[in-house]
Amino acid sequence: MRLPLRSVIDLAGLVAQQSLSTVDAYAAKEIPAARAGLLANIGHDGGKSHGALPGLVVASPSTQNPNYLYTWTRDSSLVFKPLVDQVTSGEDPSLRSLVDSFITVESKIQQTSNPSGTVTSGGLGEPKFNIDGTAFTLPWGRPQRDGPALRSTTMMAYGNWLLDHGNTSFVQTTLWPIIQLDLDYVAQNWNKSTFDLWEEVNSSSFFTAAVQHRSLREGSAFASRLEQGNLTLAYTSQADRALCFMQSFWNPKRGYITANTGGGRSGIDANTVLASIHTFDPSAGCDATTFQPCSDKALANLVTYIEAFRSTYPLNSNASTSGALATGRYPEDTYYGGNPWYLSIAAVSEQLYDAYGVWANASQIEVTSISLPFFRRLLPNITIGTYASGSSVFTSITAATRRLADDFLALHAKYTPADGSLSEQFDRSTGAPKSAADLTWNYAALITAFRARDGRVMNSWGARGLHASC
Ligand SMILES: *[C@@H]1O[C@H](CO)[C@@H](O)[C@H](O)[C@H]1NC(C)=O
Ligand SMILES: *[C@@H]1O[C@H](CO)[C@@H](O)[C@H](O)[C@H]1NC(C)=O
Ligand SMILES: *[C@@H]1O[C@H](CO)[C@@H](O)[C@H](O)[C@H]1NC(C)=O
Ligand SMILES: *[C@@H]1O[C@H](CO)[C@@H](O)[C@H](O)[C@H]1NC(C)=O
Ligand SMILES: *[C@@H]1O[C@H](CO)[C@@H](O)[C@H](O)[C@H]1NC(C)=O
Ligand SMILES: *[C@@H]1O[C@H](CO)[C@@H](O)[C@H](O)[C@H]1NC(C)=O
Ligand SMILES: *[C@@H]1O[C@H](CO)[C@@H](O)[C@H](O)[C@H]1NC(C)=O
Secondary structure (H helix, E strand, O other), rough: OOOOHHHHHHHHOOHHHHHHHHHHHHHHHHHHHHHHHHOOOEEOOOOOOOOOOOOEEEEOOEOOOOOOOOOOOHHHEEEEEEEEHHHHOOOOHHHHHHHHHHHHHHHHHOOOOOOOOOOOOOOOOOEEOOOOEOOOOOOOOOOOOHHHHHHHEEEEHHHHHHHHHHOOOHHHHHHHHHHHHHHHHHHHHHOOOOOOOOOOOEEEEHHHHHHHHHHHHHHHHHHHHHHOHHHHHHHHHHHHHHHHHHHOOOOOOEEEEOOOOOOOOOOOOOOHHHHHHHOOHHOOOOOOOOOOOOOOOHHHHHHHHHHHOOOOOOOOOOOOOOOOOOEEEEOOHHHHOOEEEHHHHHHHHHHHHHHHHHHHOEEEEEEEEHHHHEEEHOOOOOEEEEEEOHHHHHOOOOOOOOOOOOOOHHHHHHHHOOOOOOOOOEEEOOOOOOOOOOOHHHHHHHHHHHHHOOOOOOOOOOOOOOOOOO
C-alpha cells in the first residue's frame, strides 16, 4: 500500500506504527463493509430497506427494541453528503443516479403535510417520516430544525458541481426550488426553539445553530450563482445573526461549548464535536469564530468531551491518560443504559484528522491558554506559544494528533464485530453491540472519518474570514 507523506512521518514511533497498521487493516476491511451496510439501507434496491421509496434512507432496519424503520431528514442528509462527495470528486460516478433518487424522494417528503405543518407552514421541521414517504403522526420531539439545513448543504454540494459542469437547467428547474424551500425555512426559523439532534431537549442547540449558519452562508453564495440577489442578501443577514448567536454557546469558565440552552445537563455532548466536523471548511484555517476543528475552542471542547467519559464507562477504566476512550452522546445519557456510540468515536477521530490536515499545510501551530489542555494531553510539557512548521514541537504535535486519531479508530475497530456491522451503541461494560442494528448514520460517520484520514478535503462553504459582530 502506498503511504502518504504524513504516514511516513508517523513511522517515527513504534506505537504509531502499531496503530497505523491496525487502522490500515481496519480500513481495508471496514470501508467496504460500511459502504455495503449504508447502501443496503437505501430504498428501494437496498437489501435491508424493502418497502422504502427509491433514494429514501432507512435509519436502521430494526423494527423493534427499538423501531427505527423510518426516515429522518438529519440522518438521510448526513448519509448522502459523502455519497455526493464521491460523485463530485469523480471517485464514484455510479452513485449519481442514487443521488438523483434522493433529490426526488426528499422533494416528495418536503411536500408531505405532517404534524409540524405544511410545506409553507413549518412542515419542513418535521424530523421523521414513514418509509413510504407518508407522515408519521404519533407524538414525537418536533420540530427539529437542523434537517432542512443539512439537506440543503448536501444538495448544494451537488448543485455547485452541476453548475461547475454547465448543467444549469437541472439546477434551475429541479434542484433550486427544493433547496430554496429549505433555505427559506432556515432563514425564517433558525431563531426559534428546536429539539436537539438526539430528539430530547427542546431549547436552542449548538449543532442546529452551526449547521443552520453554514447552510445560510453557502445558501447566500448559491443564490448569488443563480442571480437571486435579494435572497443572497437575506440569507447573509440571517447568517450573520446566527454566527453571533453561536458565540453564546461557548462556556469560557469551563472551556467547552455548551450543547443546549435547556436540558439541565452539563452540556458536554457529541453535539458539539459533530457540529465542528460538519461545518469544517479547510479554507478557514483554525478560525475559532466558526469553531473549526483545529480552533482553540473546538480543541478545548474536544478534550473536555473525551475526558467526560473516562469515569462514565467501566470500559474505560484501564485506559491510558493519553490514548483513546470510548465516548458516547453525553455523559448523563441513560438511553439503553447510556453507552458509547460508534458515530461519536468516529467523530472524534474525524475532528483530529481535520485538524491534522489543516496543520500539515500551515506555517505554524498556535497553542493558546484555551487550547493548552488539549495540547497537554498530547504532549504533557508543552507551553503556550507559536510553533513554526519544521520545528520539533510542530512535528511532535502533528504526529501525536494523527496517532490519537488512529487510536480512536483502533478502539472503534476493537468493538466492531467480525462481520463489520455497526449497531447504534456498544455496551458500556462489556463492549457488546446494543440497540438498533445496522445504524445507517454509523456507516456514514465511519466513511467520513476515513475520508478525512485519507486527506480528502471537504468543500469550502464560506467560513473564511468571518467576524461575529454582535
Ligand atoms: C443534468 O443533471 C441531471 C441530474 O443528474 C441529469 O439527469 C441530466 O441529464 C443532466 N443534464 C445534462 C445536460 O448533463
Ligand atoms: C434568538 O437570538 C437571540 C440573539 O442572538 C438569542 O438571545 C436568543 O436566545 C435566540 N433564541 C432562540 C430560540 O434561538
Ligand atoms: C418547546 O419550547 C418552546 C419555547 O419554550 C415552547 O413554546 C414549545 O411549546 C415547546 N414545545 C414542546 C413540544 O414542548
Ligand atoms: C428584490 O428587492 C427589491 C427591493 O426591495 C424589489 O423591488 C424586487 O422586487 C425584489 N426582487 C425579487 C425578485 O423579489
Ligand atoms: C482493568 O484491569 C483489571 C485488572 O487487571 C481487570 O480485572 C479489568 O477487567 C480491566 N477492565 C477493562 C475494562 O479492561
Ligand atoms: C493542503 O495543500 C494541498 C496542496 O496545495 C491541497 O491539495 C490540500 O487541499 C490542502 N489541504 C487542506 C486541508 O487544506
Ligand atoms: C517533562 O517534564 C518533566 C518534569 O519537568 C520531565 O521529568 C520530563 O522528562 C519531561 N518530558 C519530556 C518528554 O520532555
